[in-house]
Amino acid sequence: MNRHCVILLFALAAAAPAQAQFNLRNLDINKLVDTAKNVGKATTEIGEKEEIEIGQDLAARLLGAAPLVANEAMQRYLNQVGRWLASQTERPDLPWRFGVLEAPQLNAFATPGGSIFITRGLLERMKSEAELAGVLAHEIAHVLRKHHLKAIQKGAQVELAGTAVTQLARQDRNTASREKLLSTGSELFARGLDKSDELEADRLGVVIAARGGYDAYGLPSVLQTLQAMNPQDSGVALMFKTHPAPGERLDALEKMQPTLDAYAAQPQLTERFAATARPRR
Amino acid sequence: MKLLALLLPLLLAPAPCLAEPATVMRATDLKQQPASDAPAAGQLAENAKVDALERKGGWTRVKAEGGTEGWVRMLALRYAGAGEAKPGDAGISQLLNVARTGTSGTQVTTGVRGLDAEQLANAKPNAAELKKMASYSASKDSAEGFAANGKLRAQRVDYPKEGGK
Numbered sequence: 001m002n003r004h005c006v007i008l009l010f011a012l013a014a015a016a017p018a019q020a021q022f023n024l025r026n027l028d029i030n031k032l033v034d035t036a037k038n039v040g041k042a043t044t045e046i047g048e049k050e051e052i053e054i055g056q057d058l059a060a061r062l063l064g065a066a067p068l069v070a071n072e073a074m075q076r077y078l079n080q081v082g083r084w085l086a087s088q089t090e091r092p093d094l095p096w097r098f099g100v101l102e103a104p105q106l107n108a109f110a111t112p113g114g115s116i117f118i119t120r121g122l123l124e125r126m127k128s129e130a131e132l133a134g135v136l137a138h139e140i141a142h143v144l145r146k147h148h149l150k151a152i153q154k155g156a157q158v159e160l161a162g163t164a165v166t167q168l169a170r171q172d173r174n175t176a177s178r179e180k181l182l183s184t185g186s187e188l189f190a191r192g193l194d195k196s197d198e199l200e201a202d203r204l205g206v207v208i209a210a211r212g213g214y215d216a217y218g219l220p221s222v223l224q225t226l227q228a229m230n231p232q233d234s235g236v237a238l239m240f241k242t243h244p245a246p247g248e249r250l251d252a253l254e255k256m257q258p259t260l261d262a263y264a265a266q267p268q269l270t271e272r273f274a275a276t277a278r279p280r281r
Numbered sequence: 282m283k284l285l286a287l288l289l290p291l292l293l294a295p296a297p298c299l300a301e302p303a304t305v306m307r308a309t310d311l312k313q314q315p316a317s318d319a320p321a322a323g324q325l326a327e328n329a330k331v332d333a334l335e336r337k338g339g340w341t342r343v344k345a346e347g348g349t350e351g352w353v354r355m356l357a358l359r360y361a362g363a364g365e366a367k368p369g370d371a372g373i374s375q376l377l378n379v380a381r382t383g384t385s386g387t388q389v390t391t392g393v394r395g396l397d398a399e400q401l402a403n404a405k406p407n408a409a410e411l412k413k414m415a416s417y418s419a420s421k422d423s424a425e426g427f428a429a430n431g432k433l434r435a436q437r438v439d440y441p442k443e444g445g446k
Contacts, residue, residue, distance in 0.1 A: 056411065057406065059411055059414070060410070060411040061404045061405070061406050061407075062396075062401070062404065063406075063407040063410035063411055063414070064404035064405045064406050064407040064410075065396055065400040065401050065403075065404035066396050066400070067407065067410050068410055068414060072417065075414075075417040076417050076419065078417075079417050079418050079419040079424075080419045080423065081427075082419075083418070083419040083420070083421065083423075083424035084419075084424040084425070084427060084428045084433070087421050087424060087425070092421065095415075095418070096418065097414050097415055097417075097418045098417075098418075099414045099417070101396065103396040105396050105397065107396060115414070119396060129431070186401060186402060186404070189401045190398035190401045190402055203440075203441050204440055204441075207438050207439070207440050207441070210436055211435060211436050211437070211438045212428070212433060212435065212436075213428065213433030213434045213435055213436060217336070217338060217339055220355065221336060221355070224358070224360060227360055228301060228360030228361065237397070238396065238397055238398055241398075247359055250356055250359075253356065254356055255441070256441065257339070257356065259438065259441075260339055260356075261338070261339050263436065263438070264338030264339045265338055266433075266434075267431060267432055267433060269431050269433075272431055
């Protein structure tokens with residue numbers, strides 16, 4: 001069943017009484033209408049428990065691609081900064097977890113339900129805790145707005161139209177369908193979200209960092225560091241592929257200038273950052 | 282190790298943040314202080330080349346061609362970046378990691394090539410690392426103490442209204 005058909009059936013499902021009986025050639029319209037309804041339900045009904053489970057499974061896969069940096073002080077420091085920021089949001093009680101991945105590339109990831117990652121490569125290019133806070137706040141915003149979860153649902157619907165995604169999410173984590181849902185999620189990390197999701201996460205990230213009491217220019221400052229890098233550098237290839245260009249993100253953040261300026265004088269915590277996040281190696 | 286000796290200076294060089302060549306996106310005043318109501322120290326034309334020296338809040342101190350120094354909006358600056366080859370491809374640090382593991386015996390996992398699209402697609406779940414990550418998580422209370430320690434004060438700031446989401 002192609003996408004247009006699903007959309008058409010959504011309209012049918014909305015317009016037609018539930019028990020409508022059609023027979024159009026060999027098409028079992030009732031069955032398809034039910035399917036469309038299930039898919040419709042699935043977009044709203046992945047509960048928080050399933051969201052967290054899917055996120056944990058995806059987090060385990062990211063950790064399979066790159067383990068944590070073996071530095072407990074650094075990992076705990078990251079969790080303090082992240083947890084403080086998450087506490088300033090509308091979902092303070094998710095199981096928020098943060099990790100530095102042992103990878104030279106520059107990138108950061110969020111999985112549904114509150115697991116957030118930053119690579120060693122990106123951390124090493126940062127100059128202050130305010131910059132780190134800006135990036136973590138951007139990732140926290142993805143979780144708050146369920147950007148990945150929605151993209152997974154959308155992707156899985158196209159592939160698996162006919163089975164409610166909610167059912168998939170609830171099935172045993174070893175079943176083939178669950179596997180499919182998760183592989184859709186993994187692919188997202190290599191393919192990226194919609195540009196509008198990234199720009200929204202930038203705007204909300206600035207606000208969340210400001211709420212946490214940080215210099216709000218942390219995120220724009222990291223974007224300038226990225227913008228100054230050669231896009232041919234293998235360290236940024238994947239991030240540049242999966243995000244709008246840093247220059248474009250900076251342009252878009254000009255809308256946030258009033259918020260940025262109102263909270264520009266808050267602490268950057270350069271020294272605390274240097275002491276913990278950049279130990280002598 | 283010769284390769285290491287050659288690459289080491291690159292690694293030890295400070296992060297490229299000072300005197301970074303940059304371009305001004307639009308015609309703007311060069312301010313004497315980092316504030317919009319500060320007197321102008323000069324003018325910069327659109328696409329003027331400057332050296333960025335330091336950032337303070339939303340302002341960056343720059344040195345214009347001709348040597349005049351002053352402050353411009355950091356969001357108005359774009360760095361050389363695109364297309365220009367720079368020393369220190371981040372991939373190099375990968376090479377060095379391997380070398381360092383070999384000589385110092387640190388615990389860097391061998392065989393880690395980092396996170397590219399292919400690795401992400403083929404990764405198998407690592408439950409042990411997931412468990413370790415959970416063990417490092419911070420409680421709300423401890424994060425509050427951490428924030429107070431850094432003199433961070435929570436602020437009430439609204440999300441932007443635009444975008445309709």
